[in-house]
Amino acid sequence: MWYSLSQQPINQPTQTPMPDWRLYVITDPRYGHGDALRDRVAAAIRGGATIVQLRDKTATTRALIEQARALLTITRAAGVPLIINDRVDVALAVGADGVHLGVDDMPIADARRLLGPHAIIGGSPETPEDALRMQREGATYLGVGDVFGTPTKPDAGAPIGIAGLQRIIALVDIPVIGIGGITPANAADVIRAGASGIAVVSAVMGAEDPAAAAQTLRHIIDRTRSEVEA
Amino acid sequence: MWYSLSQQPINQPTQTPMPDWRLYVITDPRYGHGDALRDRVAAAIRGGATIVQLRDKTATTRALIEQARALLTITRAAGVPLIINDRVDVALAVGADGVHLGVDDMPIADARRLLGPHAIIGGSPETPEDALRMQREGATYLGVGDVFGTPTKPDAGAPIGIAGLQRIIALVDIPVIGIGGITPANAADVIRAGASGIAVVSAVMGAEDPAAAAQTLRHIIDRTRSEVEA
Numbered sequence: 492m493w494y495s496l497s498q499q500p501i502n503q504p505t506q507t508p509m510p511d512w513r514l515y516v517i518t519d520p521r522y523g524h525g526d527a528l529r530d531r532v533a534a535a536i537r538g539g540a541t542i543v544q545l546r547d548k549t550a551t552t553r554a555l556i557e558q559a560r561a562l563l564t565i566t567r568a569a570g571v572p573l574i575i576n577d578r579v580d581v582a583l584a585v586g587a588d589g590v591h592l593g594v595d596d597m598p599i600a601d602a603r604r605l606l607g608p609h610a611i612i613g614g615s616p617e618t619p620e621d622a623l624r625m626q627r628e629g630a631t632y633l634g635v636g637d638v639f640g641t642p643t644k645p646d647a648g649a650p651i652g653i654a655g656l657q658r659i660i661a662l663v664d665i666p667v668i669g670i671g672g673i674t675p676a677n678a679a680d681v682i683r684a685g686a687s688g689i690a691v692v693s694a695v696m697g698a699e700d701p702a703a704a705a706q707t708l709r710h711i712i713d714r715t716r717s718e719v720e721a
Numbered sequence: 722m723w724y725s726l727s728q729q730p731i732n733q734p735t736q737t738p739m740p741d742w743r744l745y746v747i748t749d750p751r752y753g754h755g756d757a758l759r760d761r762v763a764a765a766i767r768g769g770a771t772i773v774q775l776r777d778k779t780a781t782t783r784a785l786i787e788q789a790r791a792l793l794t795i796t797r798a799a800g801v802p803l804i805i806n807d808r809v810d811v812a813l814a815v816g817a818d819g820v821h822l823g824v825d826d827m828p829i830a831d832a833r834r835l836l837g838p839h840a841i842i843g844g845s846p847e848t849p850e851d852a853l854r855m856q857r858e859g860a861t862y863l864g865v866g867d868v869f870g871t872p873t874k875p876d877a878g879a880p881i882g883i884a885g886l887q888r889i890i891a892l893v894d895i896p897v898i899g900i901g902g903i904t905p906a907n908a909a910d911v912i913r914a915g916a917s918g919i920a921v922v923s924a925v926m927g928a929e930d931p932a933a934a935a936q937t938l939r940h941i942i943d944r945t946r947s948e949v950e951a
């Protein structure tokens with residue numbers, strides 16, 4: 492089930508087109524701040540990232556706002572949405588395209604009320620019940636994992652695997668993005684499972700050459716999508 | 722210079738009345754969470770707290786929202802404003818009365834834009850330049866200190882003393898609340914210096930009997946104000 496503009500009902504009221512979920516790149520403070528972070532994000536976009544999330548649970552609000560404003564100049568120029576992890580206040584202050592919310596963050600329903608109907612609001616469900624509730628409360632998409640076991644969140648539970656990912660994809664009607672330990676070696680499996688895209692942190696932001704790393708993943712994603720659709 | 726409704730120009734457009742700044746009580750996670758925190762805040766209000774700030778730099782967004790909603794039922798019933806430290810998103814989600822922002826938090830100008838003209842927005846300047854900028858950007862009041870040296874923020878710089886407090890009071894036109902190491906032994910000095918109120922954390926929230934502690938401070942504040950005004 493692929494979401495694209497052409498599948499929207501023709502007479503639907505004007506709405507923001509669905510983002511291109513294929514390669515969702517998430518930042519991490521361990522891979523730099525300021526100019527260094529901005530350069531890596533710019534490289535990721537050059538390589539084919541279709542959506543970017545600013546994630547930094549340690550920064551002050553002021554630093555996060557400054558970082559978001561800096562990234563927004565890059566993402567806007569590239570036509571790529573910028574999503575802010577957790578912080579609806581930061582998203583509102585800088586005019587970002589949306590937020591991504593886990594079960595310890597603001598409830599999706601509150602965020603939808605504050606950000607309006609056109610904002611991109613993602614959720615990270617931890618159970619199938621979370622997934623259904625987040626959809627009901629107005630999530631635009633779900634980031635589902637940990638699929639393969641991630642080095643970025645070592646405190647996460649056991650990986651859910653491709654089977655766990657498929658279970659959520661079958662359960663909800665909104666796009667699902669696979670996350671957690673996705674690399675060029677297993678990205679195709681995530682797309683074949685029906686995910687609308689893959690989300691990565693280390694595989695792109697931690698790569699020696701983020702542009703090349705993004706390009707490799709995009710190539711696999713696009714080729715696999717062609718196979719699936721054929 | 723005391724701010725009260727009676728000193729507002731008579732023909733001024735409708736505006737939210739200035740809060741009663743006299744005894745500003747700030748929470749701290751070290752003095753409990755959930756029901757325990759709520760009970761201490763309720764006691765502080767019974768004892769005479771005129772404004773309450775929820776401050777918890779360690780809680781998740783979800784926990785902060787839940788805590789804010791719980792406190793709001795108490796503060797609303799008592800007609801006491803609830804201010805959220807740092808988090809404009811939490812204030813918006815729960816409909817709190819305002820926010821308090823330090824120099825590492827959202828700039829006052831952004832918060833004013835997001836919260837509207839009637840929200841209470843406080844600032845914690847670290848220099849006289851900060852104080853003037855915060856006033857210019859739309860701060861309702863300033864929390865100024867560390868006046869006497871506080872146990873709550875051990876990483877703060879040297880205390881500014883009564884002289885430092887007076888310098889800021891003379892510099893700005895908005896109400897100034899003294900903060901930092903204020904106890905029944907020195908609260909009168911802060912009021913005599915021209916502060917519109919005193920802010921405390923430990924002296925009330927950390928007291929064995931928060932209601933009695935608040936009552937003692939309110940008595941000193943009110944008596945000193947009567948002397949000053951006489």
